[in-house]
Amino acid sequence: MITLTTDFGLRDPFVGMMKGVILGINPDARIIDLTHGIAPQDIRGAALAIAEAFRFFPRGTTHVVVVDPGVGTHRRAIAASAHGHRFVAPDNGVLSGVINTDPRARTYHLNQKEFFLDGAGGTFDARDVFAPVAAWLDLGKEFDELGVQISDPHTLELPAPIIKESEIEGQIINIDSFGNAITNVRASDLKAIGEGPFRVRIRDTEAGVVVCYANGECNVLHALINSSGLLELFLDRGSAARSLGLEIGEQVTVTM
Amino acid sequence: MITLTTDFGLRDPFVGMMKGVILGINPDARIIDLTHGIAPQDIRGAALAIAEAFRFFPRGTTHVVVVDPGVGTHRRAIAASAHGHRFVAPDNGVLSGVINTDPRARTYHLNQKEFFLDGAGGTFDARDVFAPVAAWLDLGKEFDELGVQISDPHTLELPAPIIKESEIEGQIINIDSFGNAITNVRASDLKAIGEGPFRVRIRDTEAGVVVCYANGECNVLHALINSSGLLELFLDRGSAARSLGLEIGEQVTVTM
Amino acid sequence: MITLTTDFGLRDPFVGMMKGVILGINPDARIIDLTHGIAPQDIRGAALAIAEAFRFFPRGTTHVVVVDPGVGTHRRAIAASAHGHRFVAPDNGVLSGVINTDPRARTYHLNQKEFFLDGAGGTFDARDVFAPVAAWLDLGKEFDELGVQISDPHTLELPAPIIKESEIEGQIINIDSFGNAITNVRASDLKAIGEGPFRVRIRDTEAGVVVCYANGECNVLHALINSSGLLELFLDRGSAARSLGLEIGEQVTVTM
The missing domain is CATH 2.40.30.90 (Bacterial fluorinating enzyme like)
Incomplete structure (x- = not known):
């Protein structure tokens, strides 16, 4: 099972394209829209939303979280294992709420480009990088086939009372x-x-x-x-x- | 097959959470969004929408209809069998258009809490009560395992010309x-x-x-x-x- | 696999009804929303969106594209085979970008009414004509069982630089x-x-x-x-x- 969380809205066919890419790799994937209504480029909002929502899905679910103002720059693409769930996202703090709350979380830099979409450009990594990697994880690929473990994911301080x-x-x-x-x-x-x-x-x-x-x-x-x-x-x-x-x-x- | 009709909109991850709960109980459920664009708390609008739309689905479909200003109060959670379809909703009249048009309709008070989400609170019954009950109905549970039959569901007079x-x-x-x-x-x-x-x-x-x-x-x-x-x-x-x-x-x- | 592209928005249950009709005919259909956010009656916008998006889906996918100001008039309902994909739409140019770019494209007038929804009216062909035909195509029906080949589909000149x-x-x-x-x-x-x-x-x-x-x-x-x-x-x-x-x-x- 794969969930999608983005700031893409539903007016353009961007989310549909991501689903096409996933189903091209993994025709039996279950894909659930968590939300595409995160405010544009609101990394903190997306971090809070996924931290809250993932727990209502079965363990083993793969969650794609893409709010990505740095798309096309050298910011890394990452995947994480935390709380028995899998996550795929840009390395900009959007996974802070799931990584920081599980001391046994592991994070990986997704550097195995053979699992990306052929001819991937630099402006739509949700479709070209994160969607295909999620499809492969959901099919059973291991994290270390897709990337290398890292110890320094970018995290945000989510405000505490x-x-x-x-x-x-x-x-x-x-x-x-x-x-x-x-x-x-x-x-x-x-x-x-x-x-x-x-x-x-x-x-x-x-x-x-x-x-x-x-x-x-x-x-x-x-x-x-x-x-x-x-x-x-x-x-x-x-x-x-x-x-x-x-x-x-x-x-x-x-x-x- | 399960359809969802709510006033939750698509900006927040509420609908996604409902789907996670359903799939946690019933991993093969087909879930179709009927609409999440009912005006906030417009019970009458939701009643008209579901009365019109259910008939385009196969008999045996379970329809979850949640517009629920009374969530957390003593208003009952109900399920109904009508027109060969199943319905799950708060007891506030939102099912009037399907119950009132089938003289053989049966309605049940959902009082078997073991089918609710563990630790259910009082503010999100769509996720904690209605989604799991729909998942169980779709799996084949009988109405009288989930509740007791009642003869006094709350109904609205839908305006007639x-x-x-x-x-x-x-x-x-x-x-x-x-x-x-x-x-x-x-x-x-x-x-x-x-x-x-x-x-x-x-x-x-x-x-x-x-x-x-x-x-x-x-x-x-x-x-x-x-x-x-x-x-x-x-x-x-x-x-x-x-x-x-x-x-x-x-x-x-x-x-x- | 079936994708849906319309100008219906997500506030009303129209898209949900289309899905109900498809699943009534073809209970195992995979249905993906490409977008329902095309501007009302913007045929050109829909033509550009589908021409861009279809290629991210597996060959053999059936794409339903409905922006249809002429619904209920004598404009034809058509289906097309192009680029290894299938398309179903009103004959108003909305498929221009997929038909015009494949010299081997074939187009059909959908005139076999036994594959339409029983009692179809004239104002909601998306539900009554295009959804059921897509369900049948996805189940394996051949184009020439559903209509007759034509050589004069309506096409738009999409603006070239x-x-x-x-x-x-x-x-x-x-x-x-x-x-x-x-x-x-x-x-x-x-x-x-x-x-x-x-x-x-x-x-x-x-x-x-x-x-x-x-x-x-x-x-x-x-x-x-x-x-x-x-x-x-x-x-x-x-x-x-x-x-x-x-x-x-x-x-x-x-x-x-």
Whole structure:
């Protein structure tokens, strides 16, 4: 099974071409679109998305993650084994959330060009490099047939919340298509400062923590622990992001 | 075969996660996206979409329909057998168009939590409840292994046209991505008032009924019976909805 | 294997219905979305997209291409064999780029209505005609069981660049979702006028040709030969189309 995560959108036939290349090598491959809606060149957004989503797939799945502003430069193409899954991506930090969280992760520089698409150019490595390598991995090729192990993959520091005695300083790390603002504060972080009830503050607005969307009073900002175990700000039947003009990176404070 | 209909959009990895959960239980499942473009929390829009679309799939298909403003509250999760198809959804009326049109429909409250995803929270039942149940149904589990039969599913009154002696009062029930305005008036309703030719009136604009889009004069409002057998207002090579500012719920009158 | 290219978008269940019809006839069909994001009724855009994309799929793939402003009129439904692939489309020029480039291409008028969906109307031939015919072709039906060979398919002149001694006059033929402007000038056209370096001019702006996106200076217009072998204007980490207001059809001049 192969999943695809990119910033290509669905307007152009780019994703379709990747699938054609995979199926040309591996006609029985199962291909699942994870998302092609990562904001253009948002490496951090893609890193957060794949770190969250891979675990819902069976072990052994191969995940292709391509947000690649450096395509065509000397940045390496890499593959990784982590958490029992396989990953293929440019070496720009997009796999940070899966490599950094598994001490037994191994990373490889994909330097065996015979597994790339013939006549590959320099501007569409998703189709010419990452898709065919994923097809070969899914067929059973070993990582060390496709490349050489490396110990210095490029990684990003994904923002962690600052936990004080009775307060947590987190930040917004994503805004979903409903306009909910997802923070980097985990349910376990809340436990570290007490039993609650908690108050969440963003700018001058306070929000109480409830357990489901429908428990929020209409048009009043609330927060809940979402399906990823992360604190999320929402407006029941509205868009918290649009109403408050929330942006990724904004600070959120949790107190008891 | 399993189809998916949601209001999740395709920007976030939510739909991909649902597929991962299904394939973890049922690795050979065929999964077809019906649409993820239902307007956020538009239960009525989803009810109309699934009622129209299910019949183009083979009997025995399992359809997952999730527009779910009440996720995490005490609203039930249900499954239904109707028209030889299977459906899985929140109990909020989203299955009205399939349950109400089959007198032999049976509905079940999904209360057997061992078929849900382990550690399911309260905010993403599409992934944690509906996806795994659909995977099990597609594998051959019986409805009464997954829940108990109920006789009181929540249903919506989908708007019906008012048919008088020589006039029909209908309304716009959907606007598609071409800007065509679809009404609740059926071809059979037209037969009830005569042989035609018919005139369709919306506000102060009149439109004659033609048989295909290309028969409409450029930039003049026309109507036709669409591929679902419903009366539809359109502007050839333009957007009727944008040009006239049409909205769902607006009244449309048909006369001979 | 069957690919789908349409202007239907993904908001409505139209594409899902096509898949249901295909799978009803051919339950084991592999269906790949090439794109549903062709601009509404942009026959030329679809012709360029399929001409570029089909080659990344295995020979024998069946490609359904539906941009069809004439649906319901007397325009023919056609199928074609070209480049070892199969194509199904309305006879409006959308297959020009695949028929015109293979001297051994054969084209057929799809007139055997027993292979259409029962009770087919006149407004949704993608579902009622093209999807079922593609399902039958993929199952092994021969073209001449489905229709009769014709010698006069409707074709479009896809715009070719004008190559002078030391200058090429091309034009923008597509703008992708990153805002890159793709021209009809091929790498081989550049070779015809010299060894370079080349300068690309659009309106009053000049751009040098580099080899990858990251080699463009930030916020300065550059050009490269893209993954399809076509000259493309881009702004590294920006949208060339939005910044300069570029449009399809605009002239681009290449000089040494």
